[in-house]
Amino acid sequence: MSIAIYREYIIGGCFASTIFLRRCTNIASQELLINEEIRDAEVRLIDENGNQQGIVTIDAALRMAEAADLDLVKIAPTAVPPVCKIMDYGKYRFEQTKREKENRKNQKVIELKEIRLSATIDQHDMEVKAKACQKFLGNGDKVKVTIRFKGRQIKHGDIGMDVMDAFYEMVKDAASVDKPAKQEGRNMIMILVPKAN
Numbered sequence: 001m002s003i004a005i006y007r008e009y010i011i012g013g014c015f016a017s018t019i020f021l022r023r024c025t026n027i028a029s030q031e032l033l034i035n036e037e038i039r040d041a042e043v044r045l046i047d048e049n050g051n052q053q054g055i056v057t058i059d060a061a062l063r064m065a066e067a068a069d070l071d072l073v074k075i076a077p078t079a080v081p082p083v084c085k086i087m088d089y090g091k092y093r094f095e096q097t098k099r100e101k102e103n104r105k106n107q108k109v110i111e112l113k114e115i116r117l118s119a120t121i122d123q124h125d126m127e128v129k130a131k132a133c134q135k136f137l138g139n140g141d142k143v144k145v146t147i148r149f150k151g152r153q154i155k156h157g158d159i160g161m162d163v164m165d166a167f168y169e170m171v172k173d174a175a176s177v178d179k180p181a182k183q184e185g186r187n188m189i190m191i192l193v194p195k196a197n
Helices: 058-067 089-106 123-138 151-155 157-171
Strands: 002-011 014-023 042-046 052-057 071-076 083-087 112-117 142-148 175-184 187-194
Touching (some): 042 058, 052 058, 058 071, 083 089, 112 123, 123 157, 123 175, 142 175, 151 157, 157 187
Parallel strands (some): 042 083, 112 142
Antiparallel strands (some): 002 014, 042 052, 071 083
């Protein structure tokens, strides 16, 4: 990622500008340092069986990892001295990727759907919107119910509140109120969530 810095200045009465491009890198990297990438003089070492080996020089730690035919991985870079572990880094990354994929698969993304009503909505139109709202709630999504007041309707918030109450009566078997109906400027908003079983 690069960031452009734009500077303007006046030279001899003339207006001039310069654009500098600066390369930025991520401050925190998810990748762990392994083997020769580790530049510390001493590390606290954990062997492949999980036993503490104490504080050793980086050369001794690399030799032990090489003798075990495994990698030396810096697992706690902020510790003093840093903690390194002897492990099979390829296997570790594979298992970590597998866990992340499993977590993503089990994760349910809750979306916020919106239903728009009007202060003068007809009964049949409200029934159609209520049916759509129940479908969204059945899928586990939150629903934002909005009434937009037009013209002089803004003075009659009580009419909008009556419409919201009537709409909630239609969907109350599938919904719970997360945020009650409230007028915010020209809009009245109510947020519904699926009813807990």
